Amino acid sequence: MNELLVIAVIGSRRCALRAHEVQSVIEVGEVTPIPRTAAHILGLSALRSQALTVIDCRLSLDLALDGLATDGRAAVVKVAGHAYALLVDAIEDVEEAQSAPTQIPGGFGAEWTRVGAGMVETSGGPALLLDVAQLVAGHALEPKAA
Template structure:
């Protein structure tokens, strides 16, 4: 794999998304809860006259939930299957060049990471787990399906 990735942090681990999947990075403002939504869906927010579903990336992967959103909450805006999402992560680092194809994760990364990543990629800023956007957005229930 060659190309650019957005480096981010989820549950104390460096992860990456292909920049082709990323529309923008935003600071979240008001998030309106949605009654009956899965736990990993934090609610809805508005961005430039469109509605985004706000997803806690860690909780969606079956990891620990991020906790309450503070005034510094940042999210990666992605579009998948015609829907726009704000993927809330713990931190957003930078854009980096992927230096090769993903390789299997050595050792046991944990079921959430194993299921939601294409493997480990090396970047100019160090290794990162390359996320499968569709799997993350599906939430932890997808593991049982």
């Protein structure tokens, strides 16, 4: 398996994004909130004059926000022609997959199962391969107040 993966941490879990889906990794600057959107949509930010919708991956997975530090970086991806910044707790490195994605033994719960495309082995250990479209979609959340 020669697929390159961007290794990230979300909620203390080691995750992988397919490198060909990641346009860049950025430090998220100012985010302008968007009223009445789902809670996992933090707002809009800009990258080289391009608007990015900022998605908080912890909120997309319905994880608690308290107690976990973040390095303020995000993976920029495109889903259905729209650019998104996936805010994660940390970006570790780019590694090569050493196995094809396999079924997750025992599972990680409903939200992780929703976004997981399988478990892959890397030189740094196993990582959960994520479906970026599912992270962007989030789960059934109530919209933020205006």
